[in-house]
Amino acid sequence: MTRFDLRYGMGTVQIAFDGDRFEILGAGAQWQPMSDIEIGRRFDHPIDSPPIEDIVSPGETVLLVVPDATRQTATGQIVNLLVRRLIANGTAPNEIAAIFATGIHRPVSANEISEILTPFIAQRIRSIQHDAHNPVKLFSFGQTANGIPVDLNWALTEFDHVVLVGGVTFHYFAGFTGGRKLICPGLASKRTITATHQLAFDRASLNRRNGVGPGLLTDNAVHEAFVEAASKVNVSFAVNTIVTDSGSAADVYCGDWITSHTAACERYAAERTIAVDRKRELVIVSCGGTPHDINMIQAHKALEAAAAVCADGGTILLIADCRDGLGRDDFLSWFDAGDVNEIAKKLCENYAVNGQTAWSLRSKTDRFDVRMLTSLDAVAVKKMGMTKIDDLESEMRRTSGHGLGYVLPFGAKYLYQAE
Structure with missing residues (x-):
């Protein structure tokens, strides 16, 4: 046996x-965890983007958009390095905040905030909870071309720079996690989340819509709606991780929020697709x-x-x-x-x-x-x-x-x- x-x-x-x-x-x-030095080299040479130090000037404010406790993304390691870089570049800790992309999930607990950000960072920067049900905390960014209302967290309008930090795995109808999902559905209203998710379901056939599924981005109606909604936000930089089975960063793709995410998805699919x-x-x-x-x-x-x-x-x-x-x-x-x-x-x-x-x-x-x-x-x-x-x-x-x-x-x- x-x-x-x-x-x-x-x-x-x-x-x-x-x-x-x-x-x-x-x-x-059999991926090995990346060292802080190796991750730092990725920050030094981002994809289709200058390094974050050349984007954020001293005195400008930065909003880090991070996942909630349902995701394994090595966010703590990444945020720790990012915040230290920003501070070394002249950004004060009180000019940096982290918002949790919970969508319609429950709020993040105090212990989870410490786990996600690391205790060191959690004590030094402001944390913001998202509430998809509270109109006071939401701002209308207009509509998609198909008429989907794009209501996103008001905090996205209050900072000079928005930086996405997330991980890439398969998603059963959005194709992959991470990237645009941190904005929509992560920081969207309930009605925006409902309207975009509804695209996964074909009412005529009472089945999943063609093109929607794990590992699929091209012609995936849900993915395309997420990207269009997220594009209404001026995202300055993004970090996408692939993690080891223990949750440490095994690979990092950073830079432009669309192309760096696509590169991470391609690598993940190549390593984690098994045919029988x-x-x-x-x-x-x-x-x-x-x-x-x-x-x-x-x-x-x-x-x-x-x-x-x-x-x-x-x-x-x-x-x-x-x-x-x-x-x-x-x-x-x-x-x-x-x-x-x-x-x-x-x-x-x-x-x-x-x-x-x-x-x-x-x-x-x-x-x-x-x-x-x-x-x-x-x-x-x-x-x-x-x-x-x-x-x-x-x-x-x-x-x-x-x-x-x-x-x-x-x-x-x-x-x-x-x-």
Whole structure:
């Protein structure tokens, strides 16, 4: 028997399986963490942009746009280096602030602020929370060409320079995370977020829109809307990271906010796309631990990856702690509609961002037998169309005759493609 540790929340769980039946896909990229000196060299030679020291003059104010706690991006390391550079260049700490691109996620806690920025930086610069529901904190930047209202956080108008700091991974309908997503949806109003996310859903076919999916940017309607909305902000500089499995910066692409992000996406896709010759009957998938399994909405991304290599009618074992629960209080109510088609009809009647995630989740639980190791309540898991399991050992015995399978240790970080 082969024994393998899979990440679960802040810890690990061990799984034992027949090595002749299972193939491990993406056991972790062998990337080495970059040193501060190596990252500094990237800052010295940015993509399609002068160095930040040549952009920001002493006395000018800088707003750093950073991810929330649901992202693993090495933001602390990057922000620490950026702030030190700015201060050395003549910018005072009180002229620098960080705003958290939470979108419609919950606010960032005090402990999370310290973790995201590092305690040293968190004590020296101002932190700003985004609220997508508060019109007082939002400013209208007009509309996109298709009439989508672009309401963004007022703070974007109050600083001389806006600098984006984020990480790149696959996103199940925006193509990739990071870059433009820090502005929209990260700092957008609820109505802007709803209107842009709605582009992922094709009302005519009650399915995902063509061109929308993980790893796709060209002709991706959602990505294009995000870029158009973010373009209404004068972004001075951007830093895009690719991280190791432990969360340290493995590669950094900085400079122009569009071309540096595109370069990071291309590198990430080249390293993290795995093709297999066939789908298999059983797929065991871990999200990769915290923050990828912090809640059900985030954990769904690993299920999306596993579905690509599981045969229809097969079994998926989803390993996701979800210590923060479902991710939204209203998420579970979407499953009252019933099967995937009924949820799709409800979306057409009254679209909501998390309703689309519920529809996407239900489309998988209708196709596969999804069994979940989680701290979520068993009743909630059942309502979403899955079965809660208590331990992996018993489940592996139960599925011993289910044919061949795959083990995905970092399901949220890879794009799996069955030929």
